[in-house]
Amino acid sequence: MSRFTPLLDPEGFLLNLDDWDPEAAEFLANREEIDLGDAHWEVINTLRAFYEVHQVSLANRAFVSLIRREYGPDKGQSRYLMKLFGGSPAKIAAKIAGLPKPENCL
Amino acid sequence: MSNLHVIATSPQTTNFVDLKAAVASVDAVLFIEDGVYFSQADDAMLNFATQRQFFLSEDLLARGLALRAEQEQLNYDGFVDLTTKHERCISWY
């Protein structure tokens, strides 16, 4: 992390969402031992665009539906997203995308 | 299948249009809390699709209200009984 190290909460989410930029995303991904490639960025950009309009955190089920709606059934499935982001893809992708920590309501 | 509607607001603060749209003829209506002020309302206000209407006695007593002869009151045990007789409860507050 060359520019600065963003402040994180104990679970590794950005404390200040304005700290997010692509470089911060790389940093957050590295902490999850994820190497961001085009496939990851496609998802991150989709999530950020979605959040911009709807301002809700998505549970896994809705996260998968969103990716399916945007990119079709090959990518819109849990298996694909878990390969990219690990066991709880919605949560980890939201973290890397610099979106608010889900409220843990479930 | 019938519902119990539990109404907790006074006649003047209740939206009749919504309430009357939701109450079916097989349903029952129980007035609790400020809902017991319905006991003092005129017939037009009590003109629900069902005549099965009850008032919670504790809330009547608390507010110094008496019922007319044809009106029926019950206590919390009666409230519980009513919920067993209707499949669903819908609260209006």
Next chain:
Amino acid sequence: MRYTLLINAAPQSGEAAHSAIRFAEAALRQGHSIEQLFFYGEGVMNASTLTVMPQDEQNLPASWDALIQKNDLSSIVCVSSAIRRGIIDTQEATRHQLSAVSCYESSEIGGLGSLIHALSNTDRVLSFG
């Protein structure tokens, strides 16, 4: 009958929380069971250990605590409603780096998933608000 009660009003904001506890007492007295108490929205204030009432007024959070313990009830306080109102247990205090705890131990801070799960094992759900 198995009941789930959804309590959506603070003890201080009118009669609803009081109605809920009276209903719960009557249901239990008649031999019914309460699958879950779910405190939601303003209702989470019913779980506050930090409520102080004048001696001649009922302390509803204390009454709920007694009822829950005596009957070994499952009582859930909605996490997202709770933390924004300062109802915090040890786990949430750690999670959000807070110094105080304010939720009765007889209730558990949990999610809406608990409510949904309880509904599957419930004959009647009643909301008080």
Next chain:
Amino acid sequence: MSKTITLVARRTPYGGDKARQTLDIAFAAAVFDHEVRYVFIGDGVWQLKKEQSASEIDRKPHAAALETLELYGIDKIYALQDSLSERQLDINDLIANVQVVDDATVRTLLAGPGHIINL
């Protein structure tokens, strides 16, 4: 036990937090594979109004959040015709995928199956 939950939404979107609380129940129910039926009556129909800019009052846009119901597989969304008329609203003022129904249909929806939650 039937896994259906009927939610009755009758609050304005920003007048309190019950509109949002009801929506959160919808999301949770869908995640746990319950069928959700979402019935908007009375002032609840204001939740469905298009073009809300809630950031003006530092709130989250409620109608935009309701649009995510689709991603949770919730497509049974109803608005009471009389409530819309009372408020000079019609289907064109609402977000997509809302079915406008009469009061007899609302009573049928409330007659089951499953539980009703009416905050």
